[in-house]
Amino acid sequence: MTSDHQRKLLGDFVRAHRERLTPDPPTGRRRTPGLRREELAARAQLSATWVTWIEQGRDAQASPQALARLAEALLLTRAERAYLFELAGRRDPDHAQAEPSERAPDSLAAMVEALPHPAYGLDRFWNAIxxxxxxxDLFSGWLGEGRDRNLLRYIFLDPSARRFILDWPDRAARALAEFRADFGASFNDPPMLALVERLVADSADFAALWKAQTVMDREGGDRGFLHPERGMVRYRQFTFRPADRPDCKLVMLVRETRLS
Known part of the structure; x- marks a missing residue:
């Protein structure tokens, strides 16, 4: 449910963008700039009353499909369209998901390479890209040559992960709950569904935790590992998302202490 303030912001946004549009065909002098509400409604295949209510900040029950047609009629950019749906409190039905790729966006790759600390980038499937x-060096069991570089499959299917990750039960449960938050943006995506279905089939631990329906924001904090050569090491983890690819994330680990 949207607030009165949110609906007012939405109405102001729609009206401002309507007034920027040029009638087709262009006409002579008009009392109002841009398109009339009736003209916008016709372009978007919506009722003029609905457009009026939206601009007036009334509760017009804006469906995702109606908002999508409105966005197209207003000729909104990608950022403007996302802002429209955010103000309306709806999910864009045409939101495009990036295809799985082994190549990281340049922004993410540059940041990972520049950092002196252990750092890696994940795509929306939690593949290391x-x-x-x-x-x-730190994650040789996961990022080593010939390894499966999906973080979830490593955590739940690689026996070495249970020895390497300190407090594995808690960390595994936390990781899955954080992944579910990402899953919420792609729950209708066939590759994402296939990944989850395979993990449920291959790991009883994953299946049980998935059934629990726990969702958590991705947070930093202390991370401990039992390195095969350096022994027990601890880090402070931080996670960031690149502005140009928010479906990806950068994870950085800053060394804290070494325990003998």
Whole structure:
């Protein structure tokens, strides 16, 4: 449910963009700039009353499909369209998901390479798509040559992960709850569904945790690992999302202490 303030912002936004549009065909002098509400409604295949209510900040029950037609009629950019749906409190039905790719966006790859700390980039499936030398050394069981570089499959299907990750039961449960938050943006995506279905089939631990329906924001904090050569090491984890690819994330681990 949207607030009165939110609906007013939406109405102001729609009206401002309507007034920027040029009638087709152009006409002579008009009392109002841009399109009339009736003209916008006709372009968007919506009722003029609905457009009027939206601009007046009334509760017009804006469906995702109606908002999509409105966005197209207003000739909104991608950022403007996302803002429209955010103000309306709706999910864009035409929101495009990036295809799985082994190549990280340039912004993410550059940041990972520049960091002196272990750092890696994940796509929306939690595949590692970039990592630096420090990360490869720390996560040799995951990022080593010939390894399956999906973080979830590593955590739940690789026996070495249970020895390497300190407090594995808690960390595994936390990781899955954070992944579910990402899953919410792609729950109708066939590759995402296939990933989850395979993990449910292959891991009883994953299946049980998935059934629990726990969802958490991705947070930083202390992370401990039992490195095969360096022994127990601890880091402070931080996570960021690149502005140009918010479906990806950058994870950085800053060394805290070494325990003997």
């Amino acid at each position: 970039a990592w630096n030398i420090a990360a490869a």
